[in-house]
Amino acid sequence: TTDSTLQLRIANIIHKQLVEEFRLATTSIDLTLDTTNREYALGETYVAIWSAGYYTSATAQPFPVYPTSYDELDEEDAGWRNSLKGPPRMFYEWQTSAGGAVVGFDKIPSVATDTGYPTVRLIVSVYTAFTATSDTIPAVCRDNTVYVDGMASLWAKWRNKPDWKERIEMFDLAKNELGTYRARRQRRNDPRVMNTFRMGSRSI
16 A cells, blocks of 8 residues: 555554564553552553563562452452451552553552652563654564565555465464564573463453
């Protein structure tokens, strides 16, 4: 297609999908905890949580906070929402109907953040939409193949082109190659990942 507006729209759809699936653009967030809230809003730009740790000080070893979901918590203990307060031990993620990300914990923190600690530090994927003047793919991608294949497959599917299924297969292959490359890089350069996690969303 020669429609630049449509090209940008397709590029951003593929970009968000890849940022959600792979650690292409990440940052850390230190949450300000309080003793009354179980859930904390993260905002629309944070699209995936990869790990979480509970830090009691700047020098103390963090405690891992493990991924879970509403369904898993309900299966383990239907009364988990009424549990006593304590250090967060598990986290879950969901999306509001407006698109904002929310992270919640079991348990509700028993100690509020004061001068930075204690805190839960999240490693998250960040989605920043491309614009007409800013469309640089994440540096961790070796090349733009996965973006090109993704955009071609989505455009072909929207236009019901005869080869759209083959193009989707090419996109899947490019994603597999990216995943293999990222895994190899992380084993070599990223030794402190406590946990990786992605889950579906829950809307309200």
